[in-house]
Amino acid sequence: MKLRLQQLDLPPDYTPAQLVQTMARTLRCQPAALSGVQVVRRSVDARGRSPRLTVAVDFTMAGPLPAGVRDVEPLELTPPVAARVISDYHGPRPLVVGAGPAGLMAAWGLAEAGLKPLLVERGEAAAPRARRVQAFWQDGLLDGESNLLYGEGGAGLFSDGKLTSRSKDRPRVRRFLEALVTCGASPEILIDAEPHVGSDVLELLVPAIRNRMIALGGEVRFGARLERLEIENQTVRGAVISGEALRTDCCVLATGHSARDCYAMLLEQGVPLEAKPFAIGLRLELPQHRIDTAQWGGSFPALGRASFRLTRREEAHARACYSFCMCPGGLVMACSSAAGFLTTNGMSLSQRDKPMGNAAFLVPVFPADYPAVAQKAWAGIAFQEKLEAAAFALGGSNYTLPAQRLVDFLEGASPAELPAARSCQRARPAQLRGLLPAWAEATLRLAVPKMLRSLRGVVLEEALLYAAETRSSSPVRVVRGEDGQSIGIRGLYPCGEGAGYAGGIVSSGVDGLRISEAIVGAR
Numbered sequence: 001m002k003l004r005l006q007q008l009d010l011p012p013d014y015t016p017a018q019l020v021q022t023m024a025r026t027l028r029c030q031p032a033a034l035s036g037v038q039v040v041r042r043s044v045d046a047r048g049r050s051p052r053l054t055v056a057v058d059f060t061m062a063g064p065l066p067a068g069v070r071d072v073e074p075l076e077l078t079p080p081v082a083a084r085v086i087s088d089y090h091g092p093r094p095l096v097v098g099a100g101p102a103g104l105m106a107a108w109g110l111a112e113a114g115l116k117p118l119l120v121e122r123g124e125a126a127a128p129r130a131r132r133v134q135a136f137w138q139d140g141l142l143d144g145e146s147n148l149l150y151g152e153g154g155a156g157l158f159s160d161g162k163l164t165s166r167s168k169d170r171p172r173v174r175r176f177l178e179a180l181v182t183c184g185a186s187p188e189i190l191i192d193a194e195p196h197v198g199s200d201v202l203e204l205l206v207p208a209i210r211n212r213m214i215a216l217g218g219e220v221r222f223g224a225r226l227e228r229l230e231i232e233n234q235t236v237r238g239a240v241i242s243g244e245a246l247r248t249d250c251c252v253l254a255t256g257h258s259a260r261d262c263y264a265m266l267l268e269q270g271v272p273l274e275a276k277p278f279a280i281g282l283r284l285e286l287p288q289h290r291i292d293t294a295q296w297g298g299s300f301p302a303l304g305r306a307s308f309r310l311t312r313r314e315e316a317h318a319r320a321c322y323s324f325c326m327c328p329g330g331l332v333m334a335c336s337s338a339a340g341f342l343t344t345n346g347m348s349l350s351q352r353d354k355p356m357g358n359a360a361f362l363v364p365v366f367p368a369d370y371p372a373v374a375q376k377a378w379a380g381i382a383f384q385e386k387l388e389a390a391a392f393a394l395g396g397s398n399y400t401l402p403a404q405r406l407v408d409f410l411e412g413a414s415p416a417e418l419p420a421a422r423s424c425q426r427a428r429p430a431q432l433r434g435l436l437p438a439w440a441e442a443t444l445r446l447a448v449p450k451m452l453r454s455l456r457g458v459v460l461e462e463a464l465l466y467a468a469e470t471r472s473s474s475p476v477r478v479v480r481g482e483d484g485q486s487i488g489i490r491g492l493y494p495c496g497e498g499a500g501y502a503g504g505i506v507s508s509g510v511d512g513l514r515i516s517e518a519i520v521g522a523r
């Protein structure tokens, strides 16, 4: 019988022989009695003096299981649900707009089902896009259609490539990760509790996903922007893509939350949108070796680099605060998708081998925090834009990031020279006090030092802040019903982060799969 052993404790650099010996000891059997050993889950346990791995293993055992052995259970193999395939589909092609994780996976699901989708993306394919992004980082040259946020791979392409997700939809998370493995990702992402691929690997994976989708009958057009939906009787009849009218009865809108022109178009066309809470803050950078020491007591190459997740509850004069999108051994970078607006974010490469680690420190924002505007759903975007325009000006109006040492920010001191040891060289000293709304600034001043105190050995004088984090999640929801369609327009399927139904690479990809299933189910 196939069994699963949970909670096996192993050193970070264990060998396959060590694994089998530890299993045999736990199961009170000879190593030779074990076969088909396969690690299915692996997480770091950093509670002791030095970190250990906690591993779950599937295996087969010759002979009966000795009485009293704990943490072993029979493995119930649920047969995979057969995906529906429509082999003789001759209806109109579903249109998928946006080649971020959500759009790519929606198109993947539709192509696998035989529906031959057309995927349109305003930006460029991953390789030319990467060159354009380099020019932005080096010289501040922004292309409004193909940049860090627009283009094949979406906002996730130049990212940390963390594939963690709090989604409870484990079957679809698995389907998404397996799709990545099919396209060349390491199978380790299927077992690691905190899987990570890195931006350099994503740059190879994303074109492979596109090519597989094409091989299944789909089509992709780059430099193709959705300008308008053709709507009759509150039903999608077509769309205008870069001036060309296309007929379709189904449009998956996976345009991300940076495409503000798209929200404006939806508002104008009467698609129901609503404001939703989001968050703002600053990105903080620290020497990575301090984080490794604080979390693990030192460096453990077999484990990679240490991360952290810090939270602080609301208290007098301060809201809740949390760290977000921690990028161990990573880079802080400037981001923009429209002239005159600047935001910051973090990324890493697969090796996570840069000397600094960074994370956003965020404070929640609610619709009551910003002034109402004529179109209620637009108010959060207007609030973001104001902050991003101020950050752009503070950085010198050339996409240089404004930055300040944490201690100067806390004391209200004039901005001093920035430390040479920093990941983003296009940064300049600036007074970050006064940039964020008073309640956000007060929260960060109170909460950040207290949160960092839980990382023993971290030196506040070494911490650098970059402004501003504004795009950690969508300020708008494109409201949809249980069937995945917009509550106002039949045939329109809002999808992914921009629709307000996902946040992060995995949950956006999973949402794409979910929407593709809804479309296939309705045919």
Ligand SMILES: Cc1cc2nc3c(=O)[nH]c(=O)nc-3n(C[C@H](O)[C@H](O)[C@H](O)COP(=O)(O)OP(=O)(O)OC[C@H]3O[C@@H](n4cnc5c(N)ncnc54)[C@H](O)[C@@H]3O)c2cc1C
Pocket: 097, 098, 099, 100, 101, 102, 103, 120, 121, 122, 123, 149, 150, 151, 152, 153, 154, 155, 156, 157, 158, 159, 160, 161, 162, 163, 164, 224, 225, 226, 227, 254, 255, 256, 257, 258, 259, 262, 325, 335, 345, 346, 347, 495, 496, 497, 498, 502, 503, 504, 505, 506, 508
């Ligand atoms: C720098 C950075 C680092 C990140 N790091 C991580 C991480 O490590 N892990 C993680 O889980 N998440 C990370 N995220 C968040 C993650 O990238 C997003 O949650 C995810 O990409 C959202 O996917 P999406 O497909 O919904 O939207 P997007 O990825 O935003 O994709 C939308 C796509 O639609 C296209 N588009 C927009 N308008 C139009 C139009 N009118 N016509 C045609 N195409 C259009 C855009 O060009 C874009 O390619 C990061 C984000 C950033 C910016």
